[in-house]
Amino acid sequence: MRYSQKRMATAATKNSAAPNTKPGFVYLPLIAGWLFPGAGHFLLRKWVRGALLSASIIGMFALGLAMKGKIYTGAQDVLDMLGFVGDLGNGLLFFVSRLLGLGADQVQVTTADYGTKFIVVAGLLNVIAAVDAHNLRTGRKPE
Amino acid sequence: MIHPSQFTAVVLFALFASTVFGITQRETPRRMFRYGVYCFALFVGSAVVLSWVMFLIAR
Numbered sequence: 293m294r295y296s297q298k299r300m301a302t303a304a305t306k307n308s309a310a311p312n313t314k315p316g317f318v319y320l321p322l323i324a325g326w327l328f329p330g331a332g333h334f335l336l337r338k339w340v341r342g343a344l345l346s347a348s349i350i351g352m353f354a355l356g357l358a359m360k361g362k363i364y365t366g367a368q369d370v371l372d373m374l375g376f377v378g379d380l381g382n383g384l385l386f387f388v389s390r391l392l393g394l395g396a397d398q399v400q401v402t403t404a405d406y407g408t409k410f411i412v413v414a415g416l417l418n419v420i421a422a423v424d425a426h427n428l429r430t431g432r433k434p435e
Numbered sequence: 436m437i438h439p440s441q442f443t444a445v446v447l448f449a450l451f452a453s454t455v456f457g458i459t460q461r462e463t464p465r466r467m468f469r470y471g472v473y474c475f476a477l478f479v480g481s482a483v484v485l486s487w488v489m490f491l492i493a494r
Contacts, residue, residue, distance in 0.1 A: 341458050348451040355447060358437045403437070406444045413448070417455040424459040434462050 314429070321429045325422030327383040332425025336435075345421045352414040353385050356395075361407025363395035375408070381415025449478030 325332025330346030333339075363386070367373035379386050389395055399405050427433035439447065457471025 344454055345458060348454040352448075352451040355437070359439070360436050401438075403439065403444075406439070410448065413452065417452060420459050421455055 318429060319426065322422050322426035325425040326381070326418065329383070329385070329418050329421060332422050333428070336425060336428050338425075338428070338435075349382075349414050349418045349421065350385065352410050352417070353382055356407040356410030356414060357389065359407025359410065360396040360401070360404040361409070361411045362397065362399050362404065363389055363411060365390065375412050378412035378415045381417075381419040382411070383418060386415065445479060445482045449475050449482075453478060 321332035321335050324335055328346075329349035330342035330344075333342030333345060364372060364376040364379045367376050382389075395411070396404055396407075399408055424433065428435060453471045453475035456474045457467040457469075461467045461470045
């Protein structure tokens, strides 16, 4: 009996999710969130969430650079390709870092290997954050 | 250039990843916080446990 009531509450919660009635380009929070960490949430006026996401992802990326992590510039093998895709998730941070020549070309010390992973994971987390902004925008995730 | 210890690197990694996981995987602020703390504990706890396992295997 209690189980069925719980299920009913879950169904009611799902039905109450706001439909996509807001004007404007639906994919804007997704693209903005990818280009700049937290920007998708800022567009949706989720200031605290956006600030926390921005600080976390930019902090992780900056720490990766400070540890002399490598920024992938191309794909010579499969692992490089995966790292490159992860780095691309950082959006503008990745492109600006490439332009400024930040990051190491070769991983020579252990901390540089950590740094490389920090940069890749920052990109992957940024993709998760951008998709979350898109879900908030479409109403798939309740606000 | 900074040279964090392995444990410091784990804690920093766990802190940032848990923050993003908490915000994106839960709906309400209270549940976000609790899930973030849960993820942080799992990240750091599993790193400590696996470190001890590898230490004991290597002996």
